[in-house]
Amino acid sequence: MIPSVLPTYNRAPLEFVKGEGAWLIAADGRRFLDLGSGIAVNALGHAHPALVDALTAQAQNLWHVSNLYHIPQQQALADKLVEHTFADTVFFTNSGTEACELAVKMARKYFYDKDQPERVEIITFDGSFHGRSSAGIAAAGSEKMTKGFGPLLPGFVHLAFGDLDGVTNAISETTAAIMIEPVQGEGGIRVVPDAELKALRQICDENGLLLILDEVQCGVGRTGKLFAHEWAGVAPDIMMVAKGIGGGFPLGAVLATEEAASGMTAGTHGSTYGGNPLGCAVGCAVMDHVADPDFLAEVNRKAGLLRQKLEGLSADHPEIFEEVRGSGLMLGLKCKAANIDVVNAGYDNALITVPAADNVIRLLPPLTLTDEDIAEAVNRLDKTAAQIESA
Numbered sequence: 487m488i489p490s491v492l493p494t495y496n497r498a499p500l501e502f503v504k505g506e507g508a509w510l511i512a513a514d515g516r517r518f519l520d521l522g523s524g525i526a527v528n529a530l531g532h533a534h535p536a537l538v539d540a541l542t543a544q545a546q547n548l549w550h551v552s553n554l555y556h557i558p559q560q561q562a563l564a565d566k567l568v569e570h571t572f573a574d575t576v577f578f579t580n581s582g583t584e585a586c587e588l589a590v591k592m593a594r595k596y597f598y599d600k601d602q603p604e605r606v607e608i609i610t611f612d613g614s615f616h617g618r619s620s621a622g623i624a625a626a627g628s629e630k631m632t633k634g635f636g637p638l639l640p641g642f643v644h645l646a647f648g649d650l651d652g653v654t655n656a657i658s659e660t661t662a663a664i665m666i667e668p669v670q671g672e673g674g675i676r677v678v679p680d681a682e683l684k685a686l687r688q689i690c691d692e693n694g695l696l697l698i699l700d701e702v703q704c705g706v707g708r709t710g711k712l713f714a715h716e717w718a719g720v721a722p723d724i725m726m727v728a729k730g731i732g733g734g735f736p737l738g739a740v741l742a743t744e745e746a747a748s749g750m751t752a753g754t755h756g757s758t759y760g761g762n763p764l765g766c767a768v769g770c771a772v773m774d775h776v777a778d779p780d781f782l783a784e785v786n787r788k789a790g791l792l793r794q795k796l797e798g799l800s801a802d803h804p805e806i807f808e809e810v811r812g813s814g815l816m817l818g819l820k821c822k823a824a825n826i827d828v829v830n831a832g833y834d835n836a837l838i839t840v841p842a843a844d845n846v847i848r849l850l851p852p853l854t855l856t857d858e859d860i861a862e863a864v865n866r867l868d869k870t871a872a873q874i875e876s877a
């Protein structure tokens with residue numbers, strides 16, 4: 487008999503009842519160190535007082551009004567995002583994949599309005615992940631996500647990760663945009679080198695294309711910059727954001743330049759919930775923390791400390807781990823053992839990590855984790871590796 491919850495997930499036999507900072511407390515009282523953050527969502531950890539205050543204060547006044555009216559919390563969050571990024575304008579969604587939907591629509595509408603309606607194609611890369619909507623799965627294109635769900639949304643050209651020559655060759659009079667994650671998350675914490683992002687920006691400029699960055703996972707302070715593309719010193723035309731921006735409240739956004747957004751006039755797009763007062767009140771509190779240079783400096787310091795310890799761990803367990811990779815607090819341990827065995831053995835040691843493609847385990851801790859949490863994380867990873875070695 488089908489479970490009452492549609493069984494689209496292979497769930498671990500864990501149930502959490504409370505969260506505190508980087509810690510999750512299970513129903514049986516066990517305290518798990520959370521290096522997953524709900525997949526890079528709980529950027530400020532669990533039950534951060536500023537987020538609890540923002541949500542409860544807003545909840546006592548007004549939960550929801552339609553986007554038919556002005557929403558001051560939404561205006562405030564948009565202003566903060568515009569102030570701190572390349573963007574001139576922001577549309578709020580409830581999720582990353584809805585941000586992907588709008589990014590695709592925006593790019594097509596841009597060229598339609600420029601009398602180039604034939605420019606509909608978007609170049610994407612193997613191993614990418616843009617969510618589970620029809621546009622999202624068509625954009626990523628992997629068989630795992632698309633099989634059985636055809637006909638797929640047309641207009642995506644898939645290239646090998648890092649295939650810059652392929653990009654140049656794939657561009658034609660029907661190309662509209664290039665869409666890429668600066669650091670692939672689901673794909674196995676694969677960092678796009680700065681030089682490559684720069685080259686993609688240049689290719690877009692030379693060919694009149696839009697650069698769409700998917701920073702749903704790598705954005706909002708995760709890599710030690712507010713957004714990951716800042717490391718490369720280039721800016722996109724359109725950017726997808728979600729996960730960390732809501733700190734646990736479902737919230738996403740599309741950020742764009744005035745030029746790229748020029749086709750999105752009144753009536754061309756909408757959302758019932760996107761940008762509602764509750765979500766944006768929390769988003770403002772998240773931004774007030776993560777956009778602070780001192781906060782980002784701390785992320786970088788802790789990232790350096792964690793990475794250094796992980797390099798040691800990896801060297802100590804050459805049969806379990808192969809490589810440490812990633813950027814900031816978006817780290818991956820490429821495994822020699824099966825990654826899922828490492829994740830499961832981690833649960834035995836009350837440690838949460840997240841599997842990814844390419845036999846990687848992801849470490850996406852709350853950006854607020856402490857130095858003691860880091861020491862404990864590496865201690866538990868060490869125990870986990872030793873447990874697999876002796877099995």
Ligand SMILES: *Cc1c(COP(=O)(O)O)cnc(C)c1O
Pocket residue numbers: 580581582583584615616617618667671672700701702703704728729
């Ligand atoms: C998680 C993710 C998405 C999809 O976000 P949802 O909120 O699950 O729809 C899109 N792109 C990237 C890079 C992601 O990591």
